[in-house]
Amino acid sequence: MYSVCLLVGLYSVSPWRALWEFSKLEVDNCRQVWWTNLLLINNFITGSKSCNGWTWYLASDFQFYCTTPLLVFFSTRAKHWLIVLVTLLFLATFTVTALLSSLYRLPVANPHDMRKTSTVMYFTEYYSKPYCRYGPFLVGILLGLFIYHKQTPFLRSKVQASVGWLSAMFSMFMVVALAYTLEDTSSSYSPAVALYQALHRTVWAMAVGWMIFACEEGYGGFINEILSWGVWTPVAKISYACYLVHPMLILLYNGLQETFMHYSDINMLYLFLGHCLTTLMVGLALTVMVEMPFQELKRSWAHMHQEVVHL
Template sequence: MVVAGGLLLMTIVASAIITAHLQLPVFQPSTMTSENYVLYYYVKPYTRYGPFLIGILTGIYLTAKKNPLLKQWWQAALGWLCCLSLLALLVGLPYILKETPANPSVPHALYQGLHRPLWALAVTWIILACEEGYGGFIKRFLSLTFWVPLSKISFACYLIHPVFIILYIGFQETPIHYTDINFMYLFLGHLVLTLAVSYMLTVLVEKPYLLPK
Protein backbone atom coordinates (compact mmCIF):
# COMPACT_ATOMS: atom_id res chain seq x y z
CA MET A 1 0.00 0.00 0.00
CA VAL A 2 2.92 2.35 0.71
CA VAL A 3 4.41 1.66 -2.73
CA ALA A 4 1.03 2.06 -4.44
CA GLY A 5 0.29 5.26 -2.54
CA GLY A 6 3.72 6.66 -3.43
CA LEU A 7 3.29 5.85 -7.11
CA LEU A 8 -0.18 7.40 -7.14
CA LEU A 9 1.14 10.56 -5.50
CA MET A 10 3.99 10.72 -8.02
CA THR A 11 1.69 10.63 -11.06
CA ILE A 12 -0.61 13.28 -9.54
CA VAL A 13 2.29 15.61 -8.75
CA ALA A 14 3.98 15.03 -12.13
CA SER A 15 0.78 15.82 -14.06
CA ALA A 16 0.13 18.96 -12.00
CA ILE A 17 3.70 20.27 -12.32
CA ILE A 18 3.83 19.67 -16.09
CA THR A 19 0.49 21.41 -16.55
CA ALA A 20 1.53 24.43 -14.48
CA HIS A 21 5.04 24.71 -15.94
CA LEU A 22 3.91 24.50 -19.59
CA GLN A 23 0.65 26.40 -18.94
CA LEU A 24 -1.42 23.63 -20.50
CA PRO A 25 -5.21 23.62 -20.83
CA VAL A 26 -7.33 20.75 -19.50
CA PHE A 27 -8.08 19.33 -22.95
CA GLN A 28 -6.16 18.94 -26.18
CA PRO A 29 -6.09 22.43 -27.70
CA SER A 30 -6.07 23.52 -31.31
CA THR A 31 -3.61 26.33 -30.58
CA MET A 32 0.18 26.43 -30.51
CA THR A 33 0.20 24.68 -27.12
CA SER A 34 -1.08 21.51 -28.80
CA GLU A 35 2.43 20.14 -29.37
CA ASN A 36 3.43 20.60 -25.74
CA TYR A 37 0.16 19.05 -24.57
CA VAL A 38 0.68 15.90 -26.60
CA LEU A 39 4.45 15.50 -26.22
CA TYR A 40 4.87 16.33 -22.54
CA TYR A 41 1.53 15.38 -21.00
CA TYR A 42 -0.90 13.32 -23.05
CA VAL A 43 1.34 10.41 -24.14
CA LYS A 44 3.63 10.14 -21.12
CA PRO A 45 3.21 6.99 -19.00
CA TYR A 46 3.96 8.84 -15.75
CA THR A 47 0.90 11.04 -16.30
CA ARG A 48 -1.39 8.16 -17.31
CA TYR A 49 -0.72 5.17 -15.07
CA GLY A 50 -2.92 6.30 -12.17
CA PRO A 51 -6.12 4.56 -13.39
CA PHE A 52 -4.17 1.39 -14.25
CA LEU A 53 -2.73 1.32 -10.74
CA ILE A 54 -6.16 1.83 -9.18
CA GLY A 55 -7.56 -0.94 -11.40
CA ILE A 56 -4.84 -3.37 -10.30
CA LEU A 57 -5.48 -2.58 -6.64
CA THR A 58 -9.23 -3.00 -7.16
CA GLY A 59 -8.69 -6.41 -8.75
CA ILE A 60 -6.47 -7.49 -5.86
CA TYR A 61 -9.06 -6.33 -3.35
CA LEU A 62 -11.98 -8.08 -5.07
CA THR A 63 -9.98 -11.29 -5.31
CA ALA A 64 -8.74 -11.28 -1.73
CA LYS A 65 -11.72 -9.83 0.19
CA LYS A 66 -13.53 -12.17 2.56
CA ASN A 67 -16.27 -9.91 3.93
CA PRO A 68 -18.46 -7.34 2.15
CA LEU A 69 -17.37 -3.73 2.48
CA LEU A 70 -20.91 -2.34 2.37
CA LYS A 71 -23.01 -3.48 5.31
CA GLN A 72 -25.81 -0.87 5.36
CA TRP A 73 -28.00 0.54 2.60
CA TRP A 74 -27.13 4.12 3.59
CA GLN A 75 -23.46 3.39 2.90
CA ALA A 76 -24.34 2.37 -0.64
CA ALA A 77 -26.61 5.40 -1.10
CA LEU A 78 -23.89 7.76 0.12
CA GLY A 79 -21.36 6.07 -2.15
CA TRP A 80 -23.59 6.44 -5.21
CA LEU A 81 -24.24 10.10 -4.39
CA CYS A 82 -20.51 10.82 -4.11
CA CYS A 83 -19.73 8.78 -7.24
CA LEU A 84 -22.31 10.47 -9.49
CA SER A 85 -21.45 13.93 -8.12
CA LEU A 86 -17.76 13.32 -8.79
CA LEU A 87 -18.41 12.14 -12.35
CA ALA A 88 -20.57 15.20 -13.04
CA LEU A 89 -17.91 17.49 -11.58
CA LEU A 90 -15.13 15.95 -13.68
CA VAL A 91 -17.20 16.30 -16.86
CA GLY A 92 -18.35 19.85 -16.06
CA LEU A 93 -15.12 21.47 -14.91
CA PRO A 94 -13.44 21.51 -18.36
CA TYR A 95 -16.26 23.78 -19.57
CA ILE A 96 -15.22 26.23 -16.84
CA LEU A 97 -11.46 25.77 -17.29
CA LYS A 98 -11.71 25.77 -21.08
CA GLU A 99 -9.26 28.60 -21.77
CA THR A 100 -5.52 28.03 -22.14
CA PRO A 101 -4.02 29.80 -19.10
CA ALA A 102 -1.71 32.74 -19.75
CA ASN A 103 0.17 32.02 -16.50
CA PRO A 104 0.71 28.91 -14.36
CA SER A 105 -2.79 28.07 -13.12
CA VAL A 106 -3.45 26.19 -9.88
CA PRO A 107 -7.00 25.08 -10.90
CA HIS A 108 -5.74 23.72 -14.24
CA ALA A 109 -2.84 21.95 -12.54
CA LEU A 110 -5.07 20.39 -9.87
CA TYR A 111 -7.59 19.20 -12.45
CA GLN A 112 -4.94 17.64 -14.67
CA GLY A 113 -3.28 15.99 -11.69
CA LEU A 114 -6.45 14.57 -10.17
CA HIS A 115 -9.05 13.95 -12.86
CA ARG A 116 -7.76 10.58 -14.10
CA PRO A 117 -7.32 8.95 -10.66
CA LEU A 118 -10.65 10.37 -9.46
CA TRP A 119 -12.48 9.08 -12.54
CA ALA A 120 -10.93 5.66 -11.94
CA LEU A 121 -12.06 5.76 -8.30
CA ALA A 122 -15.62 6.56 -9.41
CA VAL A 123 -15.56 3.60 -11.81
CA THR A 124 -14.12 1.46 -9.00
CA TRP A 125 -17.10 2.37 -6.83
CA ILE A 126 -19.52 1.29 -9.58
CA ILE A 127 -17.74 -2.08 -9.84
CA LEU A 128 -17.69 -2.54 -6.07
CA ALA A 129 -21.35 -1.56 -5.62
CA CYS A 130 -22.46 -3.94 -8.38
CA GLU A 131 -20.28 -6.72 -6.95
CA GLU A 132 -21.85 -6.37 -3.51
CA GLY A 133 -25.46 -6.19 -4.71
CA TYR A 134 -26.06 -2.44 -4.64
CA GLY A 135 -25.90 -1.80 -8.38
CA GLY A 136 -29.64 -1.82 -9.11
CA PHE A 137 -30.58 -1.11 -12.72
CA ILE A 138 -26.99 -0.10 -13.51
CA LYS A 139 -25.82 -3.63 -12.74
CA ARG A 140 -28.64 -5.07 -14.84
CA PHE A 141 -27.70 -2.79 -17.74
CA LEU A 142 -23.97 -3.58 -17.51
CA SER A 143 -24.77 -7.32 -17.26
CA LEU A 144 -26.64 -7.46 -20.58
CA THR A 145 -25.29 -10.12 -22.93
CA PHE A 146 -25.00 -7.38 -25.57
CA TRP A 147 -21.73 -6.27 -23.95
CA VAL A 148 -20.07 -9.71 -23.95
CA PRO A 149 -18.73 -9.75 -27.55
CA LEU A 150 -17.68 -6.11 -27.27
CA SER A 151 -15.82 -6.81 -24.01
CA LYS A 152 -13.85 -9.60 -25.71
CA ILE A 153 -12.44 -7.22 -28.34
CA SER A 154 -12.17 -4.10 -26.15
CA PHE A 155 -8.42 -4.40 -25.60
CA ALA A 156 -7.79 -4.78 -29.34
CA CYS A 157 -10.01 -1.72 -29.94
CA TYR A 158 -7.94 0.22 -27.42
CA LEU A 159 -4.74 -0.72 -29.25
CA ILE A 160 -5.88 -0.27 -32.85
CA HIS A 161 -8.13 2.81 -32.88
CA PRO A 162 -5.31 5.42 -32.65
CA VAL A 163 -3.70 3.87 -35.74
CA PHE A 164 -6.76 4.61 -37.89
CA ILE A 165 -7.07 8.14 -36.54
CA ILE A 166 -3.37 8.95 -37.08
CA LEU A 167 -3.35 7.41 -40.57
CA TYR A 168 -6.46 9.31 -41.63
CA ILE A 169 -5.15 12.64 -40.37
CA GLY A 170 -1.71 11.98 -41.85
CA PHE A 171 -3.16 11.37 -45.33
CA GLN A 172 -5.02 14.70 -45.38
CA GLU A 173 -3.49 17.27 -47.74
CA THR A 174 -5.81 20.09 -46.68
CA PRO A 175 -7.32 21.13 -43.33
CA ILE A 176 -10.50 19.32 -42.32
CA HIS A 177 -13.55 21.58 -42.40
CA TYR A 178 -15.44 21.13 -39.14
CA THR A 179 -19.14 20.35 -39.34
CA ASP A 180 -21.20 18.06 -37.14
CA ILE A 181 -22.01 15.79 -40.08
CA ASN A 182 -18.34 15.53 -41.13
CA PHE A 183 -17.22 14.45 -37.70
CA MET A 184 -20.18 12.12 -37.28
CA TYR A 185 -19.06 10.30 -40.42
CA LEU A 186 -15.45 10.32 -39.23
CA PHE A 187 -16.49 8.85 -35.89
CA LEU A 188 -18.67 6.14 -37.44
CA GLY A 189 -15.98 5.26 -39.99
CA HIS A 190 -13.29 4.91 -37.32
CA LEU A 191 -15.70 2.94 -35.13
CA VAL A 192 -16.64 0.39 -37.81
CA LEU A 193 -13.03 -0.11 -38.93
CA THR A 194 -11.87 -0.43 -35.34
CA LEU A 195 -14.50 -3.05 -34.48
CA ALA A 196 -13.83 -5.08 -37.63
CA VAL A 197 -10.04 -5.12 -37.36
CA SER A 198 -10.16 -5.65 -33.59
CA TYR A 199 -12.36 -8.70 -34.08
CA MET A 200 -9.86 -10.17 -36.55
CA LEU A 201 -6.91 -9.43 -34.27
CA THR A 202 -8.68 -10.99 -31.30
CA VAL A 203 -9.57 -14.16 -33.21
CA LEU A 204 -6.24 -14.58 -35.00
CA VAL A 205 -3.77 -13.33 -32.38
CA GLU A 206 -5.21 -13.22 -28.85
CA LYS A 207 -7.55 -16.22 -28.77
CA PRO A 208 -5.04 -18.82 -30.03
CA TYR A 209 -2.89 -18.15 -26.97
CA LEU A 210 -5.87 -18.86 -24.70
CA LEU A 211 -6.63 -22.25 -26.22
CA PRO A 212 -5.60 -25.28 -24.15
CA LYS A 213 -2.22 -26.62 -25.21
Protein backbone atom coordinates in the same frame (compact mmCIF):
# COMPACT_ATOMS: atom_id res chain seq x y z
CA MET B 1 3.78 -6.09 -33.71
CA TYR B 2 1.33 -7.57 -36.19
CA SER B 3 -0.55 -4.25 -36.20
CA VAL B 4 2.72 -2.40 -36.92
CA CYS B 5 3.43 -4.69 -39.88
CA LEU B 6 -0.17 -4.32 -41.04
CA LEU B 7 0.10 -0.54 -40.98
CA VAL B 8 3.37 -0.46 -42.93
CA GLY B 9 2.19 -3.02 -45.46
CA LEU B 10 -1.26 -1.51 -45.98
CA TYR B 11 -0.12 2.10 -46.16
CA SER B 12 2.80 1.29 -48.47
CA VAL B 13 0.51 -0.04 -51.23
CA SER B 14 -2.32 2.48 -50.79
CA PRO B 15 -2.87 5.05 -53.58
CA TRP B 16 -2.59 8.16 -51.41
CA ARG B 17 -4.32 11.33 -52.50
CA ALA B 18 -3.88 14.96 -51.53
CA LEU B 19 -4.17 14.36 -47.76
CA TRP B 20 -1.61 11.60 -47.39
CA GLU B 21 1.19 13.34 -45.47
CA PHE B 22 0.27 12.20 -41.96
CA SER B 23 -0.16 8.59 -43.06
CA LYS B 24 3.21 8.62 -44.80
CA LEU B 25 4.73 9.92 -41.58
CA GLU B 26 3.30 6.91 -39.74
CA VAL B 27 4.96 4.54 -42.24
CA ASP B 28 8.32 6.27 -42.00
CA ASN B 29 8.18 6.28 -38.21
CA CYS B 30 7.28 2.60 -37.98
CA ARG B 31 10.19 1.67 -40.24
CA GLN B 32 12.57 3.53 -37.94
CA VAL B 33 11.29 3.05 -34.37
CA TRP B 34 9.30 -0.19 -34.57
CA TRP B 35 11.59 -1.63 -31.91
CA THR B 36 10.18 0.78 -29.31
CA ASN B 37 6.79 -0.87 -29.75
CA LEU B 38 8.40 -4.29 -29.40
CA LEU B 39 10.12 -3.30 -26.14
CA LEU B 40 7.02 -1.43 -24.90
CA ILE B 41 8.81 1.88 -24.42
CA ASN B 42 7.09 3.74 -27.24
CA ASN B 43 5.32 6.06 -24.79
CA PHE B 44 8.66 7.82 -24.36
CA ILE B 45 8.85 8.63 -28.09
CA THR B 46 7.42 12.06 -28.92
CA GLY B 47 4.17 12.21 -30.86
CA SER B 48 5.50 13.29 -34.26
CA LYS B 49 8.12 10.50 -34.22
CA SER B 50 6.07 7.64 -32.80
CA CYS B 51 4.86 4.50 -34.55
CA ASN B 52 1.22 3.58 -34.01
CA GLY B 53 1.04 6.56 -31.71
CA TRP B 54 -2.26 5.48 -30.15
CA THR B 55 -0.57 2.39 -28.65
CA TRP B 56 1.34 4.47 -26.11
CA TYR B 57 -0.99 3.12 -23.44
CA LEU B 58 0.15 -0.47 -24.04
CA ALA B 59 3.62 0.61 -22.96
CA SER B 60 2.31 2.54 -19.97
CA ASP B 61 0.10 -0.34 -18.89
CA PHE B 62 3.02 -2.77 -19.08
CA GLN B 63 5.20 -0.41 -17.05
CA PHE B 64 2.44 -0.12 -14.46
CA TYR B 65 2.10 -3.88 -14.38
CA CYS B 66 5.78 -4.27 -13.47
CA THR B 67 5.00 -2.66 -10.10
CA THR B 68 2.03 -4.92 -9.37
CA PRO B 69 3.95 -7.90 -7.87
CA LEU B 70 5.40 -5.61 -5.21
CA LEU B 71 1.94 -4.30 -4.28
CA VAL B 72 0.51 -7.83 -4.15
CA PHE B 73 3.42 -8.99 -1.98
CA PHE B 74 2.87 -6.24 0.58
CA SER B 75 -0.90 -6.83 0.57
CA THR B 76 -0.35 -10.42 1.73
CA ARG B 77 2.65 -9.97 4.06
CA ALA B 78 2.83 -6.44 5.48
CA LYS B 79 -0.27 -4.32 4.97
CA HIS B 80 1.13 -1.38 6.93
CA TRP B 81 3.99 -1.18 4.46
CA LEU B 82 1.47 -1.38 1.64
CA ILE B 83 -0.23 1.75 3.00
CA VAL B 84 3.13 3.54 3.17
CA LEU B 85 4.10 2.46 -0.35
CA VAL B 86 0.74 3.43 -1.85
CA THR B 87 0.87 6.82 -0.16
CA LEU B 88 4.35 7.49 -1.51
CA LEU B 89 3.34 6.41 -5.02
CA PHE B 90 0.26 8.64 -4.99
CA LEU B 91 2.30 11.59 -3.74
CA ALA B 92 4.96 10.95 -6.38
CA THR B 93 2.58 10.86 -9.34
CA PHE B 94 0.62 13.83 -7.98
CA THR B 95 3.75 15.94 -7.42
CA VAL B 96 5.38 15.15 -10.75
CA THR B 97 2.20 15.86 -12.70
CA ALA B 98 1.54 19.13 -10.89
CA LEU B 99 5.12 20.32 -11.36
CA LEU B 100 5.11 19.47 -15.06
CA SER B 101 1.79 21.25 -15.51
CA SER B 102 3.11 24.36 -13.78
CA LEU B 103 6.49 24.31 -15.52
CA TYR B 104 5.10 23.96 -19.05
CA ARG B 105 1.80 25.78 -18.35
CA LEU B 106 -0.15 22.85 -19.69
CA PRO B 107 -3.78 23.47 -20.71
CA VAL B 108 -6.62 21.58 -19.09
CA ALA B 109 -8.25 20.25 -22.24
CA ASN B 110 -6.65 18.42 -25.14
CA PRO B 111 -5.14 21.32 -27.16
CA HIS B 112 -5.29 21.65 -30.94
CA ASP B 113 -3.16 24.68 -31.72
CA MET B 114 0.20 23.03 -32.44
CA ARG B 115 1.90 26.42 -32.76
CA LYS B 116 1.94 26.89 -28.99
CA THR B 117 4.83 25.59 -26.92
CA SER B 118 2.43 24.41 -24.21
CA THR B 119 0.64 22.24 -26.78
CA VAL B 120 3.86 20.53 -27.83
CA MET B 121 4.83 19.96 -24.19
CA TYR B 122 1.34 18.59 -23.46
CA PHE B 123 1.97 15.61 -25.73
CA THR B 124 5.73 15.16 -25.33
CA GLU B 125 6.13 15.63 -21.57
CA TYR B 126 2.76 14.85 -20.03
CA TYR B 127 0.03 13.04 -21.94
CA SER B 128 1.59 9.60 -22.48
CA LYS B 129 4.08 9.46 -19.62
CA PRO B 130 3.55 6.71 -17.04
CA TYR B 131 4.45 8.88 -14.07
CA CYS B 132 1.51 11.15 -14.96
CA ARG B 133 -0.89 8.23 -15.43
CA TYR B 134 -0.13 5.98 -12.50
CA GLY B 135 -2.90 7.21 -10.19
CA PRO B 136 -5.86 5.52 -11.94
CA PHE B 137 -3.94 2.26 -12.29
CA LEU B 138 -3.13 2.31 -8.59
CA VAL B 139 -6.80 2.87 -7.77
CA GLY B 140 -7.74 -0.19 -9.82
CA ILE B 141 -5.07 -2.41 -8.26
CA LEU B 142 -6.09 -1.41 -4.73
CA LEU B 143 -9.75 -2.03 -5.51
CA GLY B 144 -8.94 -5.47 -6.90
CA LEU B 145 -6.86 -6.39 -3.84
CA PHE B 146 -9.58 -5.16 -1.49
CA ILE B 147 -12.32 -7.15 -3.24
CA TYR B 148 -10.12 -10.25 -3.32
CA HIS B 149 -9.21 -10.15 0.37
CA LYS B 150 -12.51 -9.03 1.95
CA GLN B 151 -14.35 -11.82 3.73
CA THR B 152 -17.77 -10.25 4.32
CA PRO B 153 -19.91 -7.69 2.45
CA PHE B 154 -18.70 -4.14 3.02
CA LEU B 155 -21.93 -2.30 2.23
CA ARG B 156 -24.61 -3.14 4.78
CA SER B 157 -27.42 -0.73 3.90
CA LYS B 158 -28.94 1.15 1.01
CA VAL B 159 -28.03 4.41 2.75
CA GLN B 160 -24.33 3.61 2.47
CA ALA B 161 -24.76 2.64 -1.17
CA SER B 162 -26.74 5.80 -1.94
CA VAL B 163 -24.07 8.00 -0.37
CA GLY B 164 -21.45 6.23 -2.43
CA TRP B 165 -23.37 6.61 -5.69
CA LEU B 166 -24.06 10.29 -5.03
CA SER B 167 -20.40 10.91 -4.24
CA ALA B 168 -19.30 9.11 -7.41
CA MET B 169 -21.74 11.01 -9.62
CA PHE B 170 -20.80 14.33 -8.03
CA SER B 171 -17.10 13.59 -8.52
CA MET B 172 -17.62 12.83 -12.21
CA PHE B 173 -19.71 15.97 -12.63
CA MET B 174 -17.02 18.10 -11.00
CA VAL B 175 -14.28 16.61 -13.17
CA VAL B 176 -16.20 17.59 -16.31
CA ALA B 177 -17.45 20.95 -15.00
CA LEU B 178 -14.04 22.07 -13.76
CA ALA B 179 -12.50 21.28 -17.14
CA TYR B 180 -14.79 23.89 -18.74
CA THR B 181 -14.44 26.33 -15.86
CA LEU B 182 -10.65 26.27 -15.66
CA GLU B 183 -10.28 26.40 -19.44
CA ASP B 184 -12.08 29.75 -19.45
CA THR B 185 -9.84 31.33 -16.80
CA SER B 186 -7.55 34.28 -17.44
CA SER B 187 -4.30 34.12 -19.37
CA SER B 188 -2.26 33.85 -16.16
CA TYR B 189 -1.61 30.23 -15.21
CA SER B 190 -3.55 29.27 -12.10
CA PRO B 191 -2.33 26.76 -9.47
CA ALA B 192 -5.84 25.31 -9.66
CA VAL B 193 -5.08 24.12 -13.19
CA ALA B 194 -1.98 22.24 -12.04
CA LEU B 195 -3.96 20.75 -9.16
CA TYR B 196 -6.70 19.66 -11.55
CA GLN B 197 -4.19 18.06 -13.94
CA ALA B 198 -2.66 16.11 -11.08
CA LEU B 199 -5.93 14.81 -9.63
CA HIS B 200 -8.74 14.61 -12.18
CA ARG B 201 -7.88 11.21 -13.71
CA THR B 202 -7.45 9.61 -10.30
CA VAL B 203 -10.74 11.07 -9.06
CA TRP B 204 -12.51 9.79 -12.18
CA ALA B 205 -10.97 6.34 -11.65
CA MET B 206 -12.19 6.32 -8.05
CA ALA B 207 -15.74 7.06 -9.25
CA VAL B 208 -15.57 4.25 -11.80
CA GLY B 209 -14.09 1.99 -9.14
CA TRP B 210 -17.06 2.71 -6.91
CA MET B 211 -19.42 1.61 -9.68
CA ILE B 212 -17.56 -1.68 -10.00
CA PHE B 213 -17.51 -2.17 -6.24
CA ALA B 214 -21.19 -1.32 -5.82
CA CYS B 215 -22.15 -3.79 -8.54
CA GLU B 216 -20.02 -6.48 -6.90
CA GLU B 217 -21.70 -5.80 -3.56
CA GLY B 218 -25.18 -6.07 -5.07
CA TYR B 219 -26.02 -2.35 -5.10
CA GLY B 220 -25.52 -1.68 -8.80
CA GLY B 221 -29.18 -1.39 -9.74
CA PHE B 222 -29.91 -0.83 -13.42
CA ILE B 223 -26.22 -0.03 -14.03
CA ASN B 224 -25.32 -3.59 -13.09
CA GLU B 225 -28.08 -4.92 -15.35
CA ILE B 226 -26.80 -2.92 -18.32
CA LEU B 227 -23.19 -3.97 -17.74
CA SER B 228 -24.32 -7.61 -17.45
CA TRP B 229 -25.93 -7.76 -20.88
CA GLY B 230 -24.64 -10.66 -22.93
CA VAL B 231 -24.08 -8.43 -25.96
CA TRP B 232 -20.93 -7.03 -24.32
CA THR B 233 -19.20 -10.43 -24.29
CA PRO B 234 -18.41 -10.72 -28.03
CA VAL B 235 -17.63 -7.00 -28.20
CA ALA B 236 -15.19 -7.36 -25.31
CA LYS B 237 -13.43 -10.27 -27.00
CA ILE B 238 -12.63 -8.21 -30.10
CA SER B 239 -12.10 -4.89 -28.31
CA TYR B 240 -8.30 -5.20 -28.18
CA ALA B 241 -8.01 -5.74 -31.93
CA CYS B 242 -10.47 -2.89 -32.53
CA TYR B 243 -8.35 -0.62 -30.36
CA LEU B 244 -5.26 -1.44 -32.43
CA VAL B 245 -6.79 -0.93 -35.86
CA HIS B 246 -9.44 1.78 -35.57
CA PRO B 247 -7.07 4.80 -35.91
CA MET B 248 -5.38 2.97 -38.76
CA LEU B 249 -8.68 2.74 -40.64
CA ILE B 250 -9.50 6.39 -39.96
CA LEU B 251 -6.10 7.52 -41.27
CA LEU B 252 -6.53 5.27 -44.29
CA TYR B 253 -9.90 6.79 -45.08
CA ASN B 254 -8.57 10.32 -44.72
CA GLY B 255 -5.51 9.59 -46.81
CA LEU B 256 -7.65 8.32 -49.70
CA GLN B 257 -9.65 11.56 -49.92
CA GLU B 258 -8.88 13.96 -52.74
CA THR B 259 -10.50 16.98 -51.09
CA PHE B 260 -11.36 18.19 -47.60
CA MET B 261 -14.71 17.07 -46.28
CA HIS B 262 -17.42 19.65 -45.70
CA TYR B 263 -18.32 19.35 -42.03
CA SER B 264 -21.91 18.74 -41.04
CA ASP B 265 -23.51 16.77 -38.25
CA ILE B 266 -24.98 14.21 -40.64
CA ASN B 267 -21.62 13.70 -42.36
CA MET B 268 -19.91 13.11 -39.03
CA LEU B 269 -22.68 10.72 -37.96
CA TYR B 270 -22.26 8.65 -41.12
CA LEU B 271 -18.48 8.66 -40.74
CA PHE B 272 -18.77 7.60 -37.12
CA LEU B 273 -21.14 4.72 -37.92
CA GLY B 274 -19.05 3.67 -40.92
CA HIS B 275 -15.80 3.69 -38.98
CA CYS B 276 -17.42 1.75 -36.12
CA LEU B 277 -18.82 -0.94 -38.39
CA THR B 278 -15.57 -1.30 -40.34
CA THR B 279 -13.56 -1.43 -37.13
CA LEU B 280 -15.77 -4.17 -35.67
CA MET B 281 -15.43 -6.28 -38.83
CA VAL B 282 -11.66 -5.87 -39.08
CA GLY B 283 -11.30 -6.37 -35.33
CA LEU B 284 -13.27 -9.62 -35.56
CA ALA B 285 -11.08 -10.84 -38.41
CA LEU B 286 -7.85 -10.03 -36.57
CA THR B 287 -9.12 -11.64 -33.37
CA VAL B 288 -10.06 -14.87 -35.15
CA MET B 289 -7.02 -15.07 -37.44
CA VAL B 290 -4.25 -13.64 -35.24
CA GLU B 291 -5.08 -13.19 -31.55
CA MET B 292 -6.97 -16.43 -30.87
CA PRO B 293 -4.46 -18.72 -32.66
CA PHE B 294 -1.60 -17.22 -30.65
CA GLN B 295 -3.59 -17.60 -27.43
CA GLU B 296 -4.21 -21.25 -28.27
CA LEU B 297 -0.53 -21.71 -29.10
CA LYS B 298 0.40 -20.21 -25.74
CA ARG B 299 -1.96 -22.57 -23.92
CA SER B 300 -0.51 -25.54 -25.82
CA TRP B 301 3.03 -24.57 -24.88
CA ALA B 302 2.03 -24.14 -21.24
CA HIS B 303 0.37 -27.57 -21.26
CA MET B 304 3.45 -29.18 -22.83
CA HIS B 305 5.67 -27.50 -20.24
CA GLN B 306 3.52 -28.86 -17.40
CA GLU B 307 3.73 -32.37 -18.83
CA VAL B 308 7.54 -32.12 -19.09
CA VAL B 309 7.76 -30.92 -15.49
CA HIS B 310 5.63 -33.85 -14.25
CA LEU B 311 7.81 -36.30 -16.17
